[in-house]
Amino acid sequence: MQPFEYTRATAADQAVAVVSADPGTSFLAGGTTQLDLMKDGVLRPERLVDITGLPLGGITHTGSAVRVGALTTMEELAADGPLRERLPFVRESLLLGASTQLRNMATIGGNLLQRARCRYFRDPSVPACNKRAPGSGCAAIDGIHRMHAILGTSDHCIALHASDVAVPLVALDAVVHIQGMDGTRSVPLTGFHLPPGDTPHVENVLRHGELITAVEIPLLPEGTRSHYLKVRDRVSYEFALTSAGVALLVDDGVIREARTALGGVGTVPWRCRGAEDVLRGAPPTADTFRAAAxxxxxxARPLPGTAFKVELARRTLVRALETVAGASA
Known part of the structure; x- marks a missing residue:
């Protein structure tokens, strides 16, 4: 690991000012991904500004939303009673996303900012990685890419966004609150992450020095049922081959509201608006669910190593919908 300077921030505006002024400076929170990348030589910050002492944690409930401080840990959010009752698929995604030890360290803001799990991105000895070295190529396209994306890809990058909790959050139209040198702004999570296009190294809309302060999660109408289903190679802690976060409000044999998103298949957390359009106003039947899938x-743009994900993702979504519809019956 490259030597670096370490400081602890005492105020959010101070932290933003310090990081904004120096391209070689980064924020440090839970560090569960960042420190690994630093050890591997992928990230080489000259200075880290520790923000864990800032008052950016906590969970606040209103009548229509849950506001989650960016430094709230995954475990703290998973343990929240009202969230478990109203948005169970958020809790399920948190519990399936990491081991207990990691959930006690990893923050919600950091989870949204986790870097790609591409083996080529994480290995500096591989020269061709547009995400790590813009313009160098993408070794994954012609290499081993079984764990890579099939939606939102480009000829420059097929790296997967691996967050579990981002899947239900993007289905819920969560909003990311940001503080920067020019003040504060709010960005819908559906527009926060950026597909690779021809600039894979630009992964989200944050400008250097901007800090996520909170995530606002809208609540769904009473009676809505939800579920997060994760398909993986082993039951123990592992990244998704495919996953689905779904929520349905079924009334009098008709789907009145539907939210769907996929994980394990997209370069960004993948909102399935086309599936939602199929579901709304339709009966909760096998034919409806298959059409939605x-x-x-x-x-989808699969490569030979990811071709299996197309049908697996369809089946994952159908099964999640069947689970929710059965609970709503």
Whole structure:
């Protein structure tokens, strides 16, 4: 690991000012991904500003939303009673996303900012990685890419966004609150992460020095049922091959509200609006769910090693929908 300077921030505006003034300075929170990348030589910050002492944690409930401080840990959010009752698929995604030890360290803000799990991105001895070295190529396209994306890819990058909790959050239209040198702003999570296009190294809309301060999670109408299903190679802690976060409000045999998103398949957390359009106003039947799954995977661009994900993702979504519909019956 490259030597670096370490400081502890005492106020959010101070932290923002210090990081904004120096391209070689980064924030440090839970560090569960960042420190690994530093040890591997992928990230080489000259200075880290520790923000863990800032008052950016806590969970606040209102009548229509849950506001989660960016430094709230995954475990703290998973343990929140009202969230478990109203948005169980958020809790399920947290519990399936990491071991207990990691959940006690990893923060919600940091989870949204976790870097790609691409083996080529994380290995500096591989020269071709547009995300790590813009313009160098993408070794994954012609290499081993079984754990890579099939939606939102480009000819420059197929790296997967691996967050579990981002899947239900993007389905819920969560909003990310940000503080920077020019003040504060709020960005819908659906527009926070950026697909690779021809600039894979630009992963989100944050400007250097901007700090996530909170995530606001809208509540769904009373009676809505939700579920997060994660398919992986082993039951123990592992990244998703495919996952689905779904929520349905079924009334009088008709789906009145539907939220769907996929994980394990997209370069960003993948909102399935086409599937939602199929579901709303339709009966909760096998035919409806299969049609929704077909719509969700429109535009998929699999490579030989990821071709299996197309049908697996469809089946994952169908099974999640069947689970929720059964609970709503």
């Amino acid at each position: 077909e719509a969700a995977l429109e535009g």
